[in-house]
Amino acid sequence: MGELDPYLIPALDGVAYGLLLFVVAAGLVLSFGVAGILNLAHGTLYAIGAYVAAWLADGGWAAVPLALVAGVVAAAAAGTALAGLLTPVRRGDHLTQALLTFGLALAGGSLLVSAFGPDDLPVRVPAALDRPIDLAGHSYAAYRLVFIVVAAVIAVGLYLAVTRTRAGMLVRAAVDDPQMVACLGVNPTRVRVGVLAVSGALAGLAGVLGAPIIGPGPTTAATVLLLSLVVVVLGGLNSVGGTLLAALAVGEIQTLGVALLPTAAPFLLYAAMALILAARAQGLLRRWSTA
Amino acid sequence: MKRLLLVPAVAFAAALPWLVDDYTTATLARLLVLGLVGVSVALLTGVTGLPTLGQTAPFAAGAYAAAQLGLHDVANEPVRLLAAAGVGAAFALLTAPLVVYARGVIVLMITLAIGELAITVASRWKSVTGGTDGLIAAPTLDTDRARYLYTLAVVVVLVALVLLALRSPAGLLLRASRDDEARMRASGHPVTAYLTGAYAAAGGIAGVGGALLVTTQQYVSPADFSFDTAALLLLGVVIGGAGSMLGAAAGTAFVFAARDWLSGLLPGHAPLLLGALFVVTAYLLPRGVAGFDWRRLGRAARAASPGAMRRRNQEA
Numbered sequence: 001m002g003e004l005d006p007y008l009i010p011a012l013d014g015v016a017y018g019l020l021l022f023v024v025a026a027g028l029v030l031s032f033g034v035a036g037i038l039n040l041a042h043g044t045l046y047a048i049g050a051y052v053a054a055w056l057a058d059g060g061w062a063a064v065p066l067a068l069v070a071g072v073v074a075a076a077a078a079g080t081a082l083a084g085l086l087t088p089v090r091r092g093d094h095l096t097q098a099l100l101t102f103g104l105a106l107a108g109g110s111l112l113v114s115a116f117g118p119d120d121l122p123v124r125v126p127a128a129l130d131r132p133i134d135l136a137g138h139s140y141a142a143y144r145l146v147f148i149v150v151a152a153v154i155a156v157g158l159y160l161a162v163t164r165t166r167a168g169m170l171v172r173a174a175v176d177d178p179q180m181v182a183c184l185g186v187n188p189t190r191v192r193v194g195v196l197a198v199s200g201a202l203a204g205l206a207g208v209l210g211a212p213i214i215g216p217g218p219t220t221a222a223t224v225l226l227l228s229l230v231v232v233v234l235g236g237l238n239s240v241g242g243t244l245l246a247a248l249a250v251g252e253i254q255t256l257g258v259a260l261l262p263t264a265a266p267f268l269l270y271a272a273m274a275l276i277l278a279a280r281a282q283g284l285l286r287r288w289s290t291a
Numbered sequence: 292m293k294r295l296l297l298v299p300a301v302a303f304a305a306a307l308p309w310l311v312d313d314y315t316t317a318t319l320a321r322l323l324v325l326g327l328v329g330v331s332v333a334l335l336t337g338v339t340g341l342p343t344l345g346q347t348a349p350f351a352a353g354a355y356a357a358a359q360l361g362l363h364d365v366a367n368e369p370v371r372l373l374a375a376a377g378v379g380a381a382f383a384l385l386t387a388p389l390v391v392y393a394r395g396v397i398v399l400m401i402t403l404a405i406g407e408l409a410i411t412v413a414s415r416w417k418s419v420t421g422g423t424d425g426l427i428a429a430p431t432l433d434t435d436r437a438r439y440l441y442t443l444a445v446v447v448v449l450v451a452l453v454l455l456a457l458r459s460p461a462g463l464l465l466r467a468s469r470d471d472e473a474r475m476r477a478s479g480h481p482v483t484a485y486l487t488g489a490y491a492a493a494g495g496i497a498g499v500g501g502a503l504l505v506t507t508q509q510y511v512s513p514a515d516f517s518f519d520t521a522a523l524l525l526l527g528v529v530i531g532g533a534g535s536m537l538g539a540a541a542g543t544a545f546v547f548a549a550r551d552w553l554s555g556l557l558p559g560h561a562p563l564l565l566g567a568l569f570v571v572t573a574y575l576l577p578r579g580v581a582g583f584d585w586r587r588l589g590r591a592a593r594a595a596s597p598g599a600m601r602r603r604n605q606e607a
Binding site: 038085088089094095096098099100102103104105106107108109110111113114118222226229230233263266267269270271273274275277278 | 336342388389390392393395396397399400401403404405407408411412415518522525526529530533559560561562563565566567568569570572573574
């Protein structure tokens with residue numbers, strides 16, 4: 001155990017980072033897999049949540065539920081607005097979607113910077129969590145431990161929602177065969193708007209909870225978007241489990257990987273992404289062309 | 292008719308350095324370079340059907356090759372151009388197996404990864420690239436005017452070559468592979484080989500763009516090839532019309548010009564206006580400026596008006 005000791009903290013950080021990415025990427029999987037929308041503004045939805053957290057959090061407990069509700073509602077509203085704006089764009093026309101959502105991301109990012117200033121904002125967590133605690137001889141930020149627990153609960157909740165509820169069944173059905181779902185009398189527009197609202201809510205939730213980890217700033221949206229795209233690609237689009245594994249892997253590469261292999265780690269992420277995509281291009285193609 | 296208009300357009304472009312100041316001339320030269328890279332993006336995105344976010348990678352490879360030659364006292368511009376084209380094409384051939392078997396959004400993701408890898412290499416391989424500090428290359432041409440005219444000449448020749456190639460049977464084969472791949476394969480055409488060829492050619496063009504970038508700004512750093520650049524290249528091509536090489540070159544140059552001009556005009560608000568421009572383009576010109584039927588302007592404007600869109604939303 002002795003020689004593993006220095007890597008305990010980066011590994012734990014990787015779990016926190018990975019779970020954070022999972023919650024963001026789950027939203028991206030939903031919008032791409034179910035609604036067929038390549039949403040390049042997804043990172044901006046995260047940034048909305050993170051800015052709301054930085055704005056409302058004052059170090060007290062009362063601000064936590066307030067920031068959660070406000071951040072989730074704001075990002076879900078932005079996701080719904082996105083669904084409305086994307087309505088005239090043909091399904092599957094990913095280039096126009098990219099143009100539109102990237103434009104919205106640019107404009108939204110600019111508005112956020114005008115509203116909150118050009119600097120990275122500090123985020124105050126409740127005082128009880130804003131201290132290191134002792135963990136097997138290491139001191140570790142209490143907030144991150146709590147975050148790992150909360151994010152794990154969210155992950156389990158998402159898994160149950162997708163596999164056990166009627167809405168989750170609809171979502172899975174819409175990934176496999178959107179036309180059949182429409183034939184069964186489910187309004188595709190409602191599915192789209194609902195999916196983008198939930199996708200926004202997940203990004204906002206991740207933004208509020210993750211603000212102390214990936215904080216709000218001018219580059220937040222791009223960072224989160226790129227990392228969650230990598231997660232979506234590595235995890236495929238077929239399972240919550242795949243996305244979770246990919247998110248944890250990316251999280252560990254970003255933390256443990258940097259500690260273990262400082263020269264190779266920066267390449268690992270995108271090399272893995274390119275290789276896996278190329279290797280599975282044929283299999284993915286069939287799935288993605290229907291998505 | 293359209294082709295006849297090109298002659299005065301090129302003549303006007305050649306006369307521009309005598310009409311504007313040196314700073315503007317240097318800026319225009321840089322826009323020409325980005326327009327050329329935009330052509331390579333359009334060749335893949337529009338003609339070949341491989342939408343790409345990764346042409347910044349061969350662009351960077353060509354730029355660093357040219358800058359290295361400059362550091363080793365190779366001041367001969369044609370040698371640099373050929374070397375950069377070779378390095379860009381070789382880079383494309385190396386990465387082709389990752390790209391040519393995929394289609395659509397997956398290509399977008401793979402090329403995004405390739406572009407990000409290239410930036411990572413550029414900022415870490417300090418002995419060759421100078422890391423994030425970048426490389427300074429000694430000027431080969433003395434004045435901004437000479438650099439601009441040289442860039443213009445290379446870009447015009449290359450774009451003309453691309454246009455000729457696309458009018459030849461080779462262009463027909465590429466478009467046919469894009470539109471009905473299964474039928475092409477059934478008739479015995481090696482579609483994968485065609486795509487590889489187009490991808491390598493686009494890499495070579497982007498590589499030349501890299502050499503020209505070094506010539507025009509005498510400096511190269513990883514910031515020149517960031518994700519922002521890749522995204523703006525793709526969006527410029529979509530705005531100009533991915534199916535038209537000239538539209539793509541103009542669209543790319545316009546997008547980068549708008550970004551630089553707006554950030555000078557309204558510091559801090561450039562992304563807002565640029566974003567609004569993208570949004571408006573997505574609604575008004577789904578096939579880009581070059582793909583637009585101007586006679587239908589009135590009808591399209593009415594159809595895209597807020598009132599019409601609201602009606603369509605209610606119907607949907």
